[in-house]
Amino acid sequence: MRGKGLGVRGYGRAMTQRVILAVSVIGLSPSFVSAQTPLSPPQDVRVFDTPSDGGGSLTMVWSPASDESAATKYQVLLSEGTTVPDPATMKVVAEFPANQRYVREAKWPWWTRPVERDQHQFTLRNGKGIELKDGSSYLITVARVSGDDRAIATPVQATPQPNWINWNQMNNLILALLFGGIVFYSIGIARKREIFLRRIPGLAAVDEAIGRATELGKPILYLTGAHDMHDPSTIAAAIILGRVAKRAAAYETDILVPHRDPITMAVCQEITKQAYLEAGKPDLYKDDSNFFITSDQFSYTAAVDGMMLRKKPAANFFMGSYFAEALLLTETGASTGAIQIAGTDSDHQLPFFVTTCDYTLIGEELYAASAYLSREPVQVGTLRGQDIGKALILGVLGIGTIVATLGALLDAQWPQLFLDLFKDVK
Amino acid sequence: MIFLRRQLPLLVTLITGIVFAAQYYVPHPASEQMLTSATKWLQIIGGFALVLGVSSLFHVHAVKIRRKEAGWGYSFVLYVSMLGTIAVGLWSNGKEAVDGAMTVFGWVYNFMMVPLQGTMFAILALFIASAAYRSFRARSREASVLLIAAVIVMTGRVPLGEYLIPLSGDLSQWILNVLNASVRRAILIGVSLGTVALSIKIVFGLERSYLGGGKE
Numbered sequence: 001m002r003g004k005g006l007g008v009r010g011y012g013r014a015m016t017q018r019v020i021l022a023v024s025v026i027g028l029s030p031s032f033v034s035a036q037t038p039l040s041p042p043q044d045v046r047v048f049d050t051p052s053d054g055g056g057s058l059t060m061v062w063s064p065a066s067d068e069s070a071a072t073k074y075q076v077l078l079s080e081g082t083t084v085p086d087p088a089t090m091k092v093v094a095e096f097p098a099n100q101r102y103v104r105e106a107k108w109p110w111w112t113r114p115v116e117r118d119q120h121q122f123t124l125r126n127g128k129g130i131e132l133k134d135g136s137s138y139l140i141t142v143a144r145v146s147g148d149d150r151a152i153a154t155p156v157q158a159t160p161q162p163n164w165i166n167w168n169q170m171n172n173l174i175l176a177l178l179f180g181g182i183v184f185y186s187i188g189i190a191r192k193r194e195i196f197l198r199r200i201p202g203l204a205a206v207d208e209a210i211g212r213a214t215e216l217g218k219p220i221l222y223l224t225g226a227h228d229m230h231d232p233s234t235i236a237a238a239i240i241l242g243r244v245a246k247r248a249a250a251y252e253t254d255i256l257v258p259h260r261d262p263i264t265m266a267v268c269q270e271i272t273k274q275a276y277l278e279a280g281k282p283d284l285y286k287d288d289s290n291f292f293i294t295s296d297q298f299s300y301t302a303a304v305d306g307m308m309l310r311k312k313p314a315a316n317f318f319m320g321s322y323f324a325e326a327l328l329l330t331e332t333g334a335s336t337g338a339i340q341i342a343g344t345d346s347d348h349q350l351p352f353f354v355t356t357c358d359y360t361l362i363g364e365e366l367y368a369a370s371a372y373l374s375r376e377p378v379q380v381g382t383l384r385g386q387d388i389g390k391a392l393i394l395g396v397l398g399i400g401t402i403v404a405t406l407g408a409l410l411d412a413q414w415p416q417l418f419l420d421l422f423k424d425v426k
Numbered sequence: 427m428i429f430l431r432r433q434l435p436l437l438v439t440l441i442t443g444i445v446f447a448a449q450y451y452v453p454h455p456a457s458e459q460m461l462t463s464a465t466k467w468l469q470i471i472g473g474f475a476l477v478l479g480v481s482s483l484f485h486v487h488a489v490k491i492r493r494k495e496a497g498w499g500y501s502f503v504l505y506v507s508m509l510g511t512i513a514v515g516l517w518s519n520g521k522e523a524v525d526g527a528m529t530v531f532g533w534v535y536n537f538m539m540v541p542l543q544g545t546m547f548a549i550l551a552l553f554i555a556s557a558a559y560r561s562f563r564a565r566s567r568e569a570s571v572l573l574i575a576a577v578i579v580m581t582g583r584v585p586l587g588e589y590l591i592p593l594s595g596d597l598s599q600w601i602l603n604v605l606n607a608s609v610r611r612a613i614l615i616g617v618s619l620g621t622v623a624l625s626i627k628i629v630f631g632l633e634r635s636y637l638g639g640g641k642e
Contacts, residue, residue, distance in 0.1 A: 262479030367620030
């Protein structure tokens with residue numbers, strides 16, 4: 001099985017015997033002895049289908065040698081089929097220094113780690129000259145190389161397969177289910193008793209803004225952001241539109257909602273129509289209040305800026321996700337003297353909104369707006385659930401910092417048991 | 427009717443919500459294939475929805491022209507531009523260049539659309555300057571802190587500033603990497619929880635106002 005490799009080793013063994021003899025005679029240092037020790041092949045080689053992946057991948061693990069260093073190397077050898085006459089003829093698909101590729105470097109959490117952290121591991125994947133077909137058998141082995149000397153371990157057969165569950169992400173699923181449970185529990189609590197909501201100035205100013213538009217006899221401009229309905233921030237913006245449109249209908253004030261996405265426009269038309277119905281003013285509803293402009297970023301911005309300058313809306317609402325157009329829109333709005341309320345989860349645009357708008361809903365406040373404006377138990381309960389979630393995350397951050405510090409100070413592995421639970425492992 | 431308008435969309439939302447949330451935990455190629463197919467379907471639906479958007483655009487501006495509302499001339503320009511672009515687009519077979527030669531459609535795009543977009547983007551520089559002037563006026567304690575932090579970061583981010591005040595480079599990095607990054611992460615944690623909570627409400631039908639509001 002080891003063919004050529006054994007030949008090299010046989011020569012090495014003979015040489016070693018002579019060297020040991022010389023050592024006993026002239027008393028050379030032990031390090032010289034170890035340099036001439038015959039190269040042993042990698043031990044405890046295991047090859048298996050890479051767990052929790054989409055297939056086309058095999059993982060191999062083996063024990064580290066006692067004397068490995070950057071001077072020696074490991075070669076990964078691959079062959080199709082179930083038999084190979086001479087392992088030395090197998091294709092070398094990877095080569096790396098012997099003091100690299102340990103299990104501890106791989107992102108395996110403790111509950112899926114196949115071997116101890118000090119073992120070597122290498123994952124073979126499709127691509128870069130390697131083709132691993134799902135369901136086909138392959139022979140794989142690893143060789144230890146030092147200069148011209150090479151020792152090859154016995155090849156191991158393995159078959160790559162796609163997996164149905166990514167066990168690495170089970171912590172993510174459990175945390176998501178836990179958070180979902182907290183949200184439902186909080187909704188249940190909110191249905192039984194009133195929950196305090198802190199004042200959010202931006203939302204408290206919604207009435208003021210609509211009232212001002214009514215007094216001036218000017219319309220309200222409401223934007224739902226740059227994204228389409230797949231983005232939660234657009235959904236949140238659409239939900240808030242319902243509340244704003246209801247109050248605008250009650251005050252009999254016109255509302256203009258220019259859109260960048262036709263589907264969002266269709267959804268917002270329904271929401272606005274329902275808001276006018278609920279306000280008892282269905283006859284005031286105009287289908288044209290929601291209209292499409294263009295999907296192009298700067299064309300849309302130019303159109304909305306023009307609308308601000310011509311129609312001079314008294315109140316501008318910027319809800320949802322924004323990019324470079326944020327400042328172009330809000331600065332133009334500020335120049336018209338309109339009261340401006342922004343709400344976004346685009347953290348990169350927050351400074352511009354804070355600078356140019358009268359009120360800004362920062363991040364999660366956008367998602368809290370619906371609860372704040374409606375005061376419905378379901379909405380308020382969800383908000384309380386989010387707060388409990390944040391408290392948990394804060395606790396984990398604090399405990400995690402202490403545990404990780406202790407782990408580093410004591411050089412202990414046990415903190416990883418806790419830290420892996422909160423790691424995003426792909 | 428109520429089934430089609432309410433219960434069916436809620437049922438579809440529940441099923442697709444659970445299936446695609448589970449998809450995140452399934453690495454099998456079949457799961458990836460399902461996601462790819464759904465994404466393609468969304469693109470196809472988006473294409474059809476564009477007809478809805480364009481018809482809305484035509485309708486709104488047609489009404490303005492018919493009623494001779496204030497600024498109806500802009501609507502006329504829009505009509506001419508859009509129909510003209512569609513015409514040259516069809517004539518050029520949707521191609522910007524043929525055998526290295528620019529088509530009329532390519533000319534419209536390169537010499538009208540691109541410069542107009544560039545102009546809009548260029549205005550941003552002026553707006554940033556005016557917005558910065560407004561926010562950096564030290565009228566309150568918070569504004570003063572903002573002003574000082576901004577001056578340090580601006581000084582530390584340009585070679586001349588770092589040459590004149592060597593400490594400003596490290597200080598600006600510290601402000602960005604420690605103070606700024608920690609606050610950003612706090613905001614992102616809140617946003618993520620808000621997103622998950624909203625998704626849970628929508629998937630389980632607790633939030634229905636996106637369907638047109640109303641409780642029944």
